Amino acid sequence: MAALINVPTKAKRGEIIEIRTLTSHIMETGFRHAAAGDLVPRDIITSFTCRYNGSEVFRADLFPAIAANPYLSFFTVAKESGKFEFEWIGDNGYASTASASITVE
Numbered sequence: 238m239a240a241l242i243n244v245p246t247k248a249k250r251g252e253i254i255e256i257r258t259l260t261s262h263i264m265e266t267g268f269r270h271a272a273a274g275d276l277v278p279r280d281i282i283t284s285f286t287c288r289y290n291g292s293e294v295f296r297a298d299l300f301p302a303i304a305a306n307p308y309l310s311f312f313t314v315a316k317e318s319g320k321f322e323f324e325w326i327g328d329n330g331y332a333s334t335a336s337a338s339i340t341v342e
Contacts, residue, residue, distance in 0.1 A: 242323060244337035248315035259308045260325055260333060266301040282327040285309055290319035315341045
């Protein structure tokens with residue numbers, strides 16, 4: 238699945254920056270019934286993690302009430318140049334990753 242990541246390309250040391258992510262996923266709750274009456278199996282993203290140069294800076298556990306194509310926004314402090322790594326984990330073996338770099342002056 239595709240992910241859109243918005244990380245500033247440059248920041249000043251100690252600056253608070255906003256990180257925004259949007260990933261494409263249908264997010265089936267497991268509570269809906271198909272036309273034939275069968276229960277549609279749950280298929281959601283269950284967790285999201287962001288690491289900054291290998292250190293976890295944000296984590297979210299997601300539940301069936303989360304919208305399809307989940308958008309997450311959070312803040313962190315720009316400490317040093319490096320890489321943000323994003324990971325989405327879900328039901329049925331779903332896993333997606335993305336990364337973005339930042340230069341800190």
